[in-house]
Amino acid sequence: MSTVAFPSAEADPQTSAGNAARPTVIRNAQDVSRIVSAGAAKGSNARIVIAIALGGVFLDAYDLTSLAYGIKDIARQFSLSPVQVGFVSSAITFGAILGALFGGYLTDRIGRYRVFMADMLFFVVAAIAAGLAPNAWVLGGARFLMGFGVGLDLPVAMAFLAEFSRVAGKGNKAASVAAWCPAWYAATSTCYLLILGLYAILPEHQLGWLWRLTLAFGAVPAIAIILVRSRYISESPVWAANQGDLEEAARILKRSYGIDTVVERSATPQKAPRAASWRNYGVLFNATYRRRTILAAVIGSASSFGYNAIIFGLPVIITSFFQQGPLTTIVAALALNLAFAFVGGLIGVRTAPTVGAWKMTVLGHALQFASLIGLALIGKPGSGALVVVAILLLGGYLFGQGFGPGSHSMTYASLSYPTSLRGIGVGFNQTLVRSASTVSLFLFPVLAAAFGTKVFWLIAIAPLTSLLVLLAIRWEPSGYDIDAEDYAEPGGVTAAR
Template sequence: MSDTIAASTAASSGYTHTSNVDDAPTLIRSAADITRLVNQGATKLSDARIVVAIALGGVFLDAYDLGGLAFGMKDITRQFGLSPSGAGLVASAITLGAIVGALFGGYLTDKIGRYRVFMADMFFFVVAALACAFAPNEWVLGGSRFVMGIGVGIDLPVAMAFLAEFSKLSGRGNKASRVAMWCPTWYAAISISYLLVLLLYAVLPADKTDILWRLILGFGAVPALLIIAIRHRYMNESPVWTANQGDLEGAAAILRRSYNINVEVAADANLQPQPEVRKAAWSNYGELLKGIYLKRTILATVTSLVSPFAYNAVAFGLPVILSTFLKQSLMSTILFSLGLNLCFAFVGGLLAVRLVPKLGAWNMTLAGYALQLIAMVGLALVGRPADSAEAAISISMLALFLFGQGIGPGSHTMTFASLSYPTSLRGVGVGFNQILVRASSTASLFLFPVLSAALGTSVFWVIAFAPLAGLIVLLAIRWEPSGYDVDAEDFEPVKA
């Protein structure tokens, strides 16, 4: 049945497709043909999966830095004599930089291509990680994290574009699944940072633990250098973006190299009428608020504001919650944080990747927000635990929150941002989304130390408004990006 559909699609589009690389080549006549080939999953398992894995490198480094700094904030605050607001500024500097990076990164991703942006942004991570490790004061530390944030902001739009444009439309390993892979990658990085903290805490002399945060942040330069080397070896430009620029020969070459498809541009391709594809421009940010994209942007916007606000407050504040509210020792705090992330957030993210082709991003995000709302209300009602039973309930609520994040909004907020827009708008779409995500994260990272100091455990009532808002907008806008061929909107008129 699927072969019949594929053959019918090929015939109607005017290109010839052969599944055997040894037979006659697949003939390409338009950018739409390139998109359909990728969407049909015509890969022979060559470099495409490696490209997807490398695309997640920036996500890994972003999460690693967040997890490492979370354990170092107490020492940083003490060493530099920071007030709660000063600590909030240092913690949120990376997200401020990411806002700037996302603004330019989204535009550049669409303007000059995915590959060029991808190869340049990792140097921000290397320089900033080393500067953080040797920071003599809070100003240098905050400035270094701001520079790292620029790299993060540039990296996310191009990474999500690669994940979407090197994946097929449906089935296992589809676009929604691969975009959702950013979530378990994030939690794996958080867990690795916790493991590194645990290792260094065990081997460092007791009088040297105050340099722990420097070692953790500085070590981030090592995977960044490794990612640069691997990207140089394996990365190619997106064939879909290349074709949209009118370079069918270049797109075909990428398909041969990364997909191992025997593909050629038809001799009569230049004689075929080519649809005019939207060109990169700053004004494309405005296109996100027009026609069919308005509702999608509203949904992606609200989820992008509320999800990181709640998650960053809980994830970044997890060591504070465990050590202060739940009165755990440093070792117990590290172990509990590691266990909660691996057993609940990471597992939830893996389930999201596995189940989204069947259940859809909308359903899973709705379920995730519901679990988070229950968790925040539970934490607020328990308050500061008076005994071990109440402490166990609070830890269970934290686990429930992290599982809900992993299986729902943590994975699929990026799905809504990446797969709501076609290739011509994907860079600015994810860039705009990341501006909102980072603005929300900035507010969350700045406000959590202040609010927790002022409100204690009542801060959970404030955080509970985030998943509640997410539930409301999902029920109001029922848009399902998983399995939908959004890239076809660059070539075919779509009704609003």
């Protein structure tokens, strides 16, 4: 684990998270960062802020998943070829690529709160437009707009999760960021539950409306988040302090952290955090951050490529490979998400502060690789026993995703960089990840049609690649005070390996 050498402070800003007997003095941005790193006071709104940020992640996952079951109906209704199906499926990730690229910079430049509220509006407009789409071109355009909102949201959501959490102990930064994973799977499961409910109540001749209603429903949670924003959501106190606005940081600490503070600006000059700039994309590859950036990019891209191929192809896999009907397909996809992916995500959150991100990611990728090889060897199962084995192998892949790269791909993307670089870092990572998603979503229908179950051999390359890079770069972000790097003097930070 790395060590951080802090410059000597004039006073310790906080001795415990719950010490509110007298106001805590803050003299600079580093003091604010230390208070946040120590943890919020009991009864504060910090956990609610984290829950709302996870609500944004929920929306991301719901919108990305909502087309998975209905794509066959869309292809039939609009008479689409496999290539056109790939276009409609991948339009959302094309938008996410651009959204992440600009969203990362804007998150660092104008703040977390403004970007978060803007992307909620994207979700509302795009969901309604997608549900009412008269043709594939409008649907693709709406999904592109929706993807732009997803790209904007992830950098800011990860910033909220990291910057409203403590460094060490239960519920630390790594655990809070890893919580994006069960939130994601809760959203995919909600999507399948909604599909199941609509399938049960819609007359058979109106089942063509199922995909439209599913897409349009994405506007509902976005509107709910917009309505509660003014009561609970605030700007990140560390980001505000880094901009030199200690008074605003003090107000946020009182409102969201339940901690009374008094601003007494230090007469001693402090190291100024790095200002937001497009040039910061280059900083991601300097001597301090290069290895972390490479590791986070490989984990995220490999995880996204394999996961999107499996999860978005899950209805197709179950229907085509296992010869099951629509109802069985929906129930099986829902059960796999809840029993394996969601449970795995919860394990990833619980083990983040103790076992760490690196070990869990290695274990997850190893299980995924073994599961995909097993699926490739089985091929199209003919007997009932092989069908059960194949379903369990799919579950094994999702379980490994949940506690491994699913939880910790964002841990690496978010906690490899301090506050001044976090938006840019996550944005760059998500640009690469969404590029991998786009390739995966575009190619899977084509490759599955051409190779059948042999496509699993190709997908297995993704976790194997990430596993090899993890063994070469052993960076552990959990429990490391990454935000202190913004204030450390040259030579004061020893990079963790």
